[in-house]
Amino acid sequence: MGGGAHHHNLLKQGIEVIRDFQPLPEILCYPDELNQVWTNLIHNAIQAMEGKGQLQVRAYPQGSEAVVEIIDSGPGIPAELRERIFEPFFTTKPAGEGSGLGLDIVRRILDKHQGRIEVESQPGRTCFRILLPLS
Ligand SMILES: Nc1ncnc2c1ncn2[C@@H]1O[C@H](COP(=O)(O)OP(=O)(O)OP(=O)(O)O)[C@@H](O)[C@H]1O
Ligand SMILES: [Mg+2]
Structure with missing residues (x-):
């Protein structure tokens, strides 16, 4: 899972991290690019929680896909903005804090992997779910 020193510093402020990784078959992918996906989503989750909350990272197989979920306990994404969050900028x-490119990059990397992303959000629980085809 990605996450350099920057994330480590943010996590120290009081975010509980819960990992639940089930075994997955190997998948054909561009690992550095998928690391960018996890990093961008985790960065958003941590920023949304403003230093306090719960971050869950899950991975499990489902049918012919690998599923990865990044879930945060932050305030959520208002319904009227949900259509727009993947737009560049x-x-x-x-x-100075955000360029608005994180989710645009995520979407482009997932397209390259024939993957998909789904978002569910309500106050207190936002889930970004990535689905990648198993080879
Ligand atoms: N987990 C989340 N909780 C609440 N809002 C979110 C979450 N993830 C994304 N968003 C919303 O989607 C917007 C776009 O996210 P995106 O990652 O593309 O850009 P950014 O985080 O603003 O800037 P950058 O990623 O370039 O630093 C964010 O500004 C925020 O409003
Ligand atoms: Mg971002």
Whole structure:
């Protein structure tokens, strides 16, 4: 799972991390690019929680796909913004903090892997679910 020193520092502030990884068959992929996907989603989750909350990372096989879920206990994504979050340069963060490219990059990397992303969000629980085809 990606996460350099920057994430480590953010995690120290009081975010509980819960991992639940079930065995997955090997998949044909661009590992560095998928690491960018996890990193971008975890970064968003941590930023949304503003230093306090619960981050869950799960992986499990489901039918012909590998499923990865990044779930945070933050305030959620307002329904009227949900359509727009994957647009390049769409951000709700102050200038200098977010460029609005994180989810655009995620979507482009998943397209390259014939993968999909689903979002479920309500206050207190936001889940980004990535589905990747097993070879
Ligand atoms: N887990 C989340 N909880 C709440 N809002 C989120 C979450 N993830 C994304 N968003 C919303 O989607 C917007 C777009 O996310 P995206 O990652 O593309 O850009 P960003 O985080 O604003 O900037 P960057 O990723 O370039 O630093 C965010 O500004 C935020 O409003
Ligand atoms: Mg981001």
